[in-house]
Amino acid sequence: MTKRAERVSGEGAGVEGLMVQPWRKWGHDFLYVNDAAGSTLGYFDRNTGLLHVADRRNRAAVLAALAPQVGDKLLMMRQTKVAV
Numbered sequence: 001m002t003k004r005a006e007r008v009s010g011e012g013a014g015v016e017g018l019m020v021q022p023w024r025k026w027g028h029d030f031l032y033v034n035d036a037a038g039s040t041l042g043y044f045d046r047n048t049g050l051l052h053v054a055d056r057r058n059r060a061a062v063l064a065a066l067a068p069q070v071g072d073k074l075l076m077m078r079q080t081k082v083a084v
Contacts, residue, residue, distance in 0.1 A: 017035060018033055018034065018036075018041070018061060018065040019034045020032070020066060020069060021034060023043075029045070029046040029047050030045055031043060031044045031066055031069060033062045033065045033066060041054055041061065041062050042058065044066050044070060
């Protein structure tokens with residue numbers, strides 16, 4: 001399996017410069033959303049459907065960055081965990 005970061009741009013406000021990085025190990029399957037500096041804004045757990053966002057103010061940008069890869073799973077998401 002090859003790790004691949006995808007730069008997201010042009011779709012939705014606040015998405016410019018964000019990168020989506022898949023991470024799969026030990027049965028986990030996450031999509032991390034990082035800014036241009038490499039800081040993690042949040043991640044989506046594809047196994048549980050939970051979205052983890054480090055700062056509530058970045059939630060819309062994280063969702064917009066993930067939408068092309070996750071699609072309908074985001075619409076079916078039951079809850080969002082905001083890390084403190």
